[in-house]
Amino acid sequence: MKEQLEEIRRRAMAELSDDASEAQIDAVRVRVLGRSGELTEIMRGMREVPNAERPAIGQLINQIKREVEARIEALTEKLKAASLTKSLNEKRLDVTLPGMRIARGHIHPITDILEQMLAIFESMGFEVAMTQDIEDDFHNFAALNFQPHHPARDMQDTFYVDGGMLLRTHTSNGQIRVMEKRRPPLAVVCPGRCYRRDDLSVRASPMFTQIEGFMVDKRGRITMAHLKGVLTEFVRAFFGTTAVRFRSSYFPFTEPSAELDMHCLLCDGAGCPVCKHSGWTEVLGCGMIHPNVMRAVEYNPDEFQGFAFGMGVERTGLLKLRVDDMRLFFENDLRFLNQFPALSGGVR
């Protein structure tokens, strides 16, 4: 009987070879382990086995049963894995096809430029204040030392609206609005839209964006040297050049007044058609706040002093982005806008 069992084991194991098919494995299972399989048959014939041998035979049967079962399970696992691998390989994606998405929007270049500027000034300790577009004569002109009928007013062609108001021609009204409400020390930048009577063209727009900044403190604490320091640092951070120069100029609301030029970004100072061969481009206007402006907001000009500056965001954008047409900023041509990042400025 023992030999018989050994024969069953040998034959089963031989048939359960590494490359046995599912059918072969099944056949072995039925023949050896089935309800009327070989092992069951032998169990039935146990009565004829002498008592003394029975435990040994029983053990052997169980052992063979476990071995065959384990072998069948191992082979079945292997077959399953193989068939899974096969089916997965059959359903491969073309990973180069486009993904499904909600496209992220693109930030407008004016915002992008503006946010980069604000981030620089904020990191230098300036706060941001928003002020109004519809203004009165006092805050847009008179308080900024534009005398009535003075030719300086011609420098900015103004839009007037119903109700006796005007559209601010610059963000300098922000200086007055903030100083009226608060006392120094102040370090503030005021971004916003401004309006002047220019037709929309390659060079100009009736609506544009400016950023006004100012710093005021007790006399001697904020000097023209600080004006130069802050703005030089701004140009370095924003444009990446330290080649700047300050020229005397005139604005009614600052004195001394200056204009800041930097090396032309295209030719790096060598001279090219864009900078009219001067090697320089104008960046912004600035100066020490005029005593009459201080008086207009009821600061004593003998006690307080400070600087102010203002720059056009589109103009600066034209320089930095090398955009050659102002109209692009307001047409919202996706072929233009999509070239700008989908992350807000200041982050980079």
Place this chain on the structure above:
Amino acid sequence: MKLPLSWMRDFVSVDAPVEEISRRLSFAGLVVEHVEKLTPGFAGVFAARVLNVEKHPNADRLNLVEVDAGEKGKFKVVCGAPNVKAGMTAPLALVGAQLGKEPPLQAAVIRGVQSEGMLCSERELGLSQDHAGILALGADAPLGGAVAAYLHLDDVVLDVEITPNRGDCLSILGLAREVAALFGGRLRAPRLRAAPSGDAHDGAGFAVAVSIDAPDLCPRYAALAMTGIKLGPSPAWLKRRLELCGMRALNNVVDATNYVMLELGQPLHAFDYAKIAGGKIVVRRAGETREFVTLDNLTRTLDPNDLLIADPDKPLAIAGVMGGLNSEVSDATTTILLESAYFEPMTVARTSRRLGLRSEASYRFERGIDRAGQVGALIRAAELIRKIARGREASPIADFEPRKAEPREIALDLGAMESLLGASIPPTVARSRLKSLGAQVSTRGKGILAVVPPSFRSDLVEQADLIEEVARLGGLEDIPARLPERLSALAPVNREREFITGTREVMLGCGLTEAATIAFIAPADNARFSGIQIAARPVKVTNPLSAELSELRVSLMPGLVTSLRFNLNREARSFHAFEMGKVFRMDGDIATEHNHLASVSYGPYAISAIGDQSIAAGFFTMKGILETWFDAIGISSHISFKAIEPADAPFLHPGRSAIVSLDDTQVGLIGELHPAEAMRLDLNEPCAVFELDLSSLISYGFSPRKTFEPPPKFPTIRRDLALVLDRNFPADMVVKTIRDCGASLLESVEVFDVYEGTAVAAGKKSVALACRYRAKDRTLTDEEVNRIHAVLIEQARMRLGAELRQ
């Protein structure tokens, strides 16, 4: 202001090259916009005096002329010009001379007589088309000297931009003074002395009387009569200087007044003396005088406050703006009255602006001329007119100054200067810079200078003005660049900016591209897209660029829709954009501004993978964006959407649009464009839009940052519920009603399906809801939840009048 360097050199000698002159001027605030280098069109032409004229032996129309060209020698030339006569000085082209593009001049035999050169007309020298005769040079032309140099044909002209505060630089002398100050050169101001009174002027006695009735507008008026005038063309050199400065030559008298204006900055006016009743000038306000004919023969309407120059009978000129036709100098004029006055800048500015009349004179008066320059300019003009128009002074200079200039002395505290500039400038340097500008400087105390600005610098009023002058002349490069110490206190958080920036982030993340449009729009667009406030009255621009841009937008929608169309016309398949910007409307009679957020979404929104269905923009994609945003800013629970009535927004689809409210206040609109509007825009897919008033959201004062609540420790149990309701009954009302039933332990109610179809009655729908129950302190049992839910179902059914769907 055009600055011919040859003219400038009458007053200052500077060796520096042109480039350096223009660079320094530019750095000192007088920007040189353009440098024009002129070259004469000829060479080898010299000034020669005609000694003798005799008839050509063989030709009636030709003369034989003997000329003296100084050290070049004497020459005999043949000349056909009718105006040649002995004593005149004319340009002589010698053999070898280059005239324009012609070959060099050769010796010629004309009708048998040798000609050693040629006397030239303006045309032959390329100066003009004038070929009527030879060019008459002034008697001051040096014989044998190059005519090109004498006529300043090899000049350099700087075009200098003069800022409005520098009226004093609207003259050659003023710019020469700047150049002298910048280069440390000495200014040779013209010495102007009146001819000794009594003997110089004509005994015939042309009375000049002046009465100033408006000394507040005209503090000084000087006048002079000149007689014996012979009106005619000016000499070439003078014409040339006027032309270099951009002025046209007219006649010798007018040219002389313009010349003096350019040179000294004082506008002058010449009247025909014969037209002035009694030789009496009255300076007065227009008052009752309503109309006046200016010399361009246009009738001007006057304002009672306009300043007039009149005689006792009639007005003669609008002061500082334009003369009158009735007293204009003409060929018949033999006696003139020259006016040299100071008019207040404001009065000239106001009148010239109102009349739209800008002249070289008004331009200068507006910016402030030399307060003390009137008599000097008259003397200079008289000298010229004597020379070029044969005039003689016919009266002493009448000089009336009812209001004297207030003496101005400004204290300059050198310590204050250092603390403003952040740089120290030695007192001696400051003093010499101020002196070079014509100021009188003395020491008043330790570190204090007493400065009396010159009469022509009306812009120097207080200490800061002087500090600017000192800094400017030294160049701002002398001031160091330093960073300020940090301000002591941190800036307060700018909630508005935080909100705007955060909103932008959400919109970008939701796939909307940021747009910017212009605030000026056509009235028709404001009427079509009335925005959030249906009855909003637009703000009109008083002086618009065009009718199409004559109102301020009440809504951001027109701009965005225009941008959509712009892109579709350029092959775009979709357009998903937002704008944050200001809109405007009248609030009573006050123009107000409001921050808005608006969006337009058209075409595929969620782009599927190949083979799947893409999701097109529509009401629900748009609403999803808003919901995402409301979540992000933490106000979702205060927001509700309510179907619009067609009158709320005629441009929206009446069945696919909603009013957005914050608590009970309407803050915006959302929906698809009305099919009629879509058709007008030639859109063939739904176009979803929204617009919200950010101002009211910002001022709402919510805070997205709340305090912490621990995550729940026990699970929820869900029970569903389906109610059959009228088709138009809003789902959020169902949810709200169920919540209001106040079932204990009910944590959330959510619609998960809406069914319309054969399984429910016509006009009805079934709304399926998921109710989730949770206790904070234990795991709920099924029995407990079933009990609560059964009560809830019963209450909801009753309150909503709904049937339960099994």
